Amino acid sequence: MLAATVRVTRDLDTAEEAVQDAYVQALETWTRDGVPARPGAWLTTVARRLALNLLRRRRTLEAKLPLLVEPEADDPHGGGPDMEAIPDDRLRLVFTCCHPALALEAQVALTLRLVCGVATPDVAHAFLVSEPTMAARITRAKKKIAAARIPYAVPVPEDLPVRLDAALTVIHLLYTTGHTARAGDRLVRDELTARALDLARMLRALLPGEREAAGLLALLLVHEARRGTRTDAHGRMVRLADQDRGAWDGALIAEADALIVGALRAGPPGRFLLQAAIAALHAQAPSYEATDWPQILALYGELLRVWPSPVVALNRAVALSMVDGPAAGLEAVEALERDGRLSGYRYLPAAKADLLRRLGRDAEAAEAYREALALTENAAEQAFLTERLR
Amino acid sequence: MAQYAVLIFERVPPEELPEGVMQGHMQLPDRIAEQGGRVVAGLALEPPETATAIRGGAITDGPFIETKEVLGGVFVIEARDLDHALALARMTPIVDGGVEVRPLVGFEVLEAG
Numbered sequence A: 001m002l003a004a005t006v007r008v009t010r011d012l013d014t015a016e017e018a019v020q021d022a023y024v025q026a027l028e029t030w031t032r033d034g035v036p037a038r039p040g041a042w043l044t045t046v047a048r049r050l051a052l053n054l055l056r057r058r059r060t061l062e063a064k065l066p067l068l069v070e071p072e073a074d075d076p077h078g079g080g081p082d083m084e085a086i087p088d089d090r091l092r093l094v095f096t097c098c099h100p101a102l103a104l105e106a107q108v109a110l111t112l113r114l115v116c117g118v119a120t121p122d123v124a125h126a127f128l129v130s131e132p133t134m135a136a137r138i139t140r141a142k143k144k145i146a147a148a149r150i151p152y153a154v155p156v157p158e159d160l161p162v163r164l165d166a167a168l169t170v171i172h173l174l175y176t177t178g179h180t181a182r183a184g185d186r187l188v189r190d191e192l193t194a195r196a197l198d199l200a201r202m203l204r205a206l207l208p209g210e211r212e213a214a215g216l217l218a219l220l221l222v223h224e225a226r227r228g229t230r231t232d233a234h235g236r237m238v239r240l241a242d243q244d245r246g247a248w249d250g251a252l253i254a255e256a257d258a259l260i261v262g263a264l265r266a267g268p269p270g271r272f273l274l275q276a277a278i279a280a281l282h283a284q285a286p287s288y289e290a291t292d293w294p295q296i297l298a299l300y301g302e303l304l305r306v307w308p309s310p311v312v313a314l315n316r317a318v319a320l321s322m323v324d325g326p327a328a329g330l331e332a333v334e335a336l337e338r339d340g341r342l343s344g345y346r347y348l349p350a351a352k353a354d355l356l357r358r359l360g361r362d363a364e365a366a367e368a369y370r371e372a373l374a375l376t377e378n379a380a381e382q383a384f385l386t387e388r389l390r
Numbered sequence B: 001m002a003q004y005a006v007l008i009f010e011r012v013p014p015e016e017l018p019e020g021v022m023q024g025h026m027q028l029p030d031r032i033a034e035q036g037g038r039v040v041a042g043l044a045l046e047p048p049e050t051a052t053a054i055r056g057g058a059i060t061d062g063p064f065i066e067t068k069e070v071l072g073g074v075f076v077i078e079a080r081d082l083d084h085a086l087a088l089a090r091m092t093p094i095v096d097g098g099v100e101v102r103p104l105v106g107f108e109v110l111e112a113g
Helices: A002-009 A012-033 A039-061 A087-097 A104-115 A120-126 A131-147 A160-179 A186-206 A211-229 A250-266 A271-284 A293-306 A310-324 A326-339 A347-358 A362-375 A379-389 B019-034 B082-089
Strands: B002-010 B038-044 B052-055 B058-061 B070-079 B097-103
Touching (some): A002 A012, A002 A039, A012 A039, A087 A104, A087 A160, A104 A160, A104 A186, A120 A186, A160 A186, A160 A271, A211 A250, A347 A362, A347 A379, B019 B038, B082 B097
Antiparallel strands (some): B002 B070, B002 B097, B038 B070
C-alpha cells in the first residue's frame, strides 16, 4: 500500500502520512459501515487520494515544488478500483530503499521500515540500536532520497545486475541478522527471517528472468529448512556434522533444488546461486562425511572467482580439508591468517581449531578455540566453543 | 531536471595529466549532452599549494582540508535523477582518484554590474 502511494507522491514522508490517515479513516468508516469486501484495495485507494490532496495543498503553499504526481496514463495498474495488483510499485520501492548511494545500514533499515512496514522501534530492536538512533538513521536516509533525487524506479537494464545484487545483499543481510544474531531475543529474529524470506519470494516472482533472484530465494529456503536444527534444546549451537538431518524440511529443500536446477540451466551462475547450490548439496547429503565434497570444493572455487572474498576462501579451505585432508585445509587457513583481512573474524580461529584437532594437535587447537571464544558475543556460539574446549 | 555538482578529486596534478585525459575533459560536455544531460558550468582549480585558508580569522598556507586526492575542479550538471547524474559523472576522465556527486540547493551566476 505504501509502495502504491509513493508512486503518486514520489515522496516517502507524504506517502507515509497519507497511509496513516487512510487507516484512521478506515477505523471511522468501517466501524460505521462495516468492513469493505476488499479492505486492502479500499485502503490503497483512500491513501492515494489523501496523498493527492496533501500534495495539492502543499503545491499551493510552495509554488516552487515540482510537480510530483505521475500521469496515470502510463500506469498499467492505476485508475481502476482494484489496487491490489501493484507489484511494480513494491519493486520500485525495493530499488529505492536498496540504492547503493545509501549506507548499507540505512538500506536495511529503510527496507524493513518501508517495504515490510515494520515499526521503527521494532527495526531499532532488531539491530540493537536505540529508537532515536534508528529514527534518525531513517530520517537521514529519507532526506537523502529526496535531496539527491534517488529515483523511485526499476533500474535500466545495464544497471540492473549491480542494483539487483545490492537489493539481494540487503535481503540476505536481513536473513542472516535474524539467523545468527549476536544477541537479541528470539521473536525479533524469527520476524527478520520471515520478512527476508517474503522479500526474496517477492523479488523472485517479480523478476522471474533474474537467476540471482532465484539463487537468493533458494539459499534462504535451504537455511530455513535447517534452521530448527542449528541449535539444540538448550540453545547451544550444533555443528553441521552433528545436526539432525531427519529434522530438515524436505519440502523447502526440494523447492530450493528446483530453483537451483532451473537457474543453472539458464546461464552462468552468480554468487547467490553458487552459494545456494553449495547449501543444497549439504542439505541433500545423507551425512556430513557422505557429502559430495569434491563438487562443493569445485563450487567454492567458482564462487571465489566471481566473488573474491576472504570469507569464501575460508569456506573453500574447509571443503579442501574434506577432499585432500586436514593438513591441506590448515595450510590454506594459515595463508588466510597471514593475509590479515580476516583478523577479528571469529570463524577463522574456529575453523583452524577444528583442523588442528583433526590433526591431533590438541594444545594448539585449544589455543585457537579460546581465540574464537574471545571474539564471539553470541551465547549459543560461546556455549558451543566452551564445549569444544573440554 | 535537477542540478548536481560533480567534484573531481585527482592525485595527478593538472600539468601532468596525459593528453588523452585533457581531451576527455574538453569533450565531456558534448558526451553528457548525448546522454540527455547538460553541463551548466565548470571550473578548474590551481593546485592546492596555491591555496590560502582562513580559519577563525587566522590565515594559513594551503587548502582548508588536506587530502591525498586533491579537489581539482567542479562542474555543474543537469540530470533527471541521481541514477542519471551518476551515469553522467561516471564519464569524467580520471587518472588516479574519483568524483563526488552532490545535489545543489541552488546555482546562480551573478551578472557583472
